[in-house]
Amino acid sequence: MKYLEVSDYRIHIGPAGQALADILADGRFTKVALLVDTNSEKFCLPQLGHNNLPVIRISPGEQHKSIQTCTCLWQQMMDLGMDRHSLLVNLGGGVIGDMGGFCAATFFRGIPFVQIPTTLLSQVDASIGGKLGIDLNWVKNAVGVFKNPLAVAVDPRFLKTLPDTELRSGFAEVIKHALVADPALWNQLQTLKDLKVVEWEPILEASLRIKRDVVQEDPFEKGRRKVLNYGHTIGHAIESFLLSSGTTLTHGEAVAAGMVAESFLSVKHLGLDEDKLREVVETIRRFYPPLRFTEGDFDDLIELMKKDKKNRAGNISFTLLPNIGEASYDQFVKEDSIREALRFYLRTTEELRK
Ligand SMILES: NC(=O)c1ccc[n+]([C@@H]2O[C@H](COP(=O)([O-])OP(=O)(O)OC[C@H]3O[C@@H](n4cnc5c(N)ncnc54)[C@H](O)[C@@H]3O)[C@@H](O)[C@H]2O)c1
Missing domain, CATH: 1.20.1090.10 (Dehydroquinate synthase-like - alpha domain)
Incomplete structure (x- = not known):
């Protein structure tokens, strides 16, 4: 595993399952949930492991990066019993990272989140820099916040299934x-x-x-x-x-x-x-x-x-x-x-x- 230190978090470069195990090792979170879209669920979740974690899934695509999807996500996070000491793990491309990060950054005024980007774009660009958000009636990234993740895990193996x-x-x-x-x-x-x-x-x-x-x-x-x-x-x-x-x-x-x-x-x-x-x-x-x-x-x-x-x-x-x-x-x-x-x-x- 290689590490790149950013201001207040770390990018793990290597097997993401191992990186996530290290992040979760001290057991400090009351609940951990994984956010995926149906493609990252199919192609990346099996490689990640961590099969015991509850999964929140959405349909893939930019059209779902919306406040309507956020409302469903917040509700599911609530239903899972997540609280201010819980963690959301975003496994997917830039849509999952931007929207999952935004939902986490606003849920109970902000819970920690981990980015596990699975597209080349999200690995080199969207997963670092703290920009999170959603689209509003086709205006891209119209609503959002700046907030850094707890950690990022970049795993090159995910690129094998990328179209x-x-x-x-x-x-x-x-x-x-x-x-x-x-x-x-x-x-x-x-x-x-x-x-x-x-x-x-x-x-x-x-x-x-x-x-x-x-x-x-x-x-x-x-x-x-x-x-x-x-x-x-x-x-x-x-x-x-x-x-x-x-x-x-x-x-x-x-x-x-x-x-x-x-x-x-x-x-x-x-x-x-x-x-x-x-x-x-x-x-x-x-x-x-x-x-x-x-x-x-x-x-x-x-x-x-x-x-x-x-x-x-x-x-x-x-x-x-x-x-x-x-x-x-x-x-x-x-x-x-x-x-x-x-x-x-x-x-x-x-x-x-x-
Ligand atoms: N926050 C930032 O700084 C920043 C920077 C650049 C882009 N973005 C945002 O990122 C989004 C675009 O990201 P994207 O290109 O990753 O799009 P995306 O999340 O829509 O992913 C593209 C497609 O690849 C699928 N996919 C993801 N991982 C896969 C894998 N390993 N194998 C097979 N299929 C896989 C997804 O399901 C989706 O269908 C835009 O919403 C853009 O605004 C944000």
């Missing part, structure tokens, strides 16, 4: 971490060909270290934590635009396209080396399908970017890269440059789209 699209979705955040903070990790990622046969543990560890260091320095996103928005200004706009027009895509696919466009902006505005831009384009083309929008959609995309909460006085804000492994936040970019960057994305993926 390819989900692996790719989380991998975009791994790429992002490397680009903003770790040139050595970036070099390693460029050698990967097939996400199904990756030895994940060292990559998870490197990626978690980056997120840990950033959120520790700036837990409430006042400054440096904004570097984690790399690829997300354009990525979020593309994601909202395509989802609203009925296209299905994952968050990571949108962020990957955003990183191509924002790397172009990095060359133009902060002098990122053109060879590095080529590396980003090639790596992302290897793993991600081209996204289907056209020049006629640019106005709508820019309108969506203007709604981004990171903007100031109507100027669209970006995190950009002067070099691989360095990131500079609060970079304000004019609309013409953004259009050029979107055009660049379309050009680089043109032949794949045919």
Whole structure:
């Protein structure tokens, strides 16, 4: 077992069943319950063990990250006799972690919870940093709190059953971490060909270290934590635009396209080396399908970017890269440059789209 210490908790990297046994060893909790969705129950619970714990299950999917589901969860926690000295263990992807954490953080004004993330996205991103919450009528993460878990257990074995699209979705955040903070990790990622046969543990560890260091320095996103928005200004706009027009895509696919466009902006505005831009384009083309929008959609995309909460006085804000492994936040970019960057994305993926 490896450990990464965060401000007031610990990330265990290794077999999650063992990590949970260590966390529960002193027997101090009056009750311990496991929250799962039906996929994490099927694919991950048998590996976790701890068959004696009561299980609270929900259906999988972002549409269940809602106050209605929370009401059911709180009721079940109450029915199980959980009190202020009980523990909730969240076994699943980011939906389970965000919502289970939120339910725990508000139940009797807050009980401890453990995150056992089972998707790549939740392992490298959602499970650390203290952001918890639910969606409100399709506004993502509209209601929530910041609260750290008691502990996190990251077990690479859970990734074996994860569908390819989900692996790719989380991998975009791994790429992002490397680009903003770790040139050595970036070099390693460029050698990967097939996400199904990756030895994940060292990559998870490197990626978690980056997120840990950033959120520790700036837990409430006042400054440096904004570097984690790399690829997300354009990525979020593309994601909202395509989802609203009925296209299905994952968050990571949108962020990957955003990183191509924002790397172009990095060359133009902060002098990122053109060879590095080529590396980003090639790596992302290897793993991600081209996204289907056209020049006629640019106005709508820019309108969506203007709604981004990171903007100031109507100027669209970006995190950009002067070099691989360095990131500079609060970079304000004019609309013409953004259009050029979107055009660049379309050009680089043109032949794949045919
Ligand atoms: N709190 C944060 O800082 C933070 C950061 C990023 C994302 N998020 C949130 O995370 C959520 C997305 O997380 P996600 O991508 O993990 O989504 P998810 O929880 O919906 O999981 C994706 C799918 O994989 C299934 N699954 C989970 N583990 C599996 C496994 N080991 N094998 C097979 N299937 C498995 C799930 O049942 C689900 O169908 C969003 O709600 C997003 O807002 C939060």
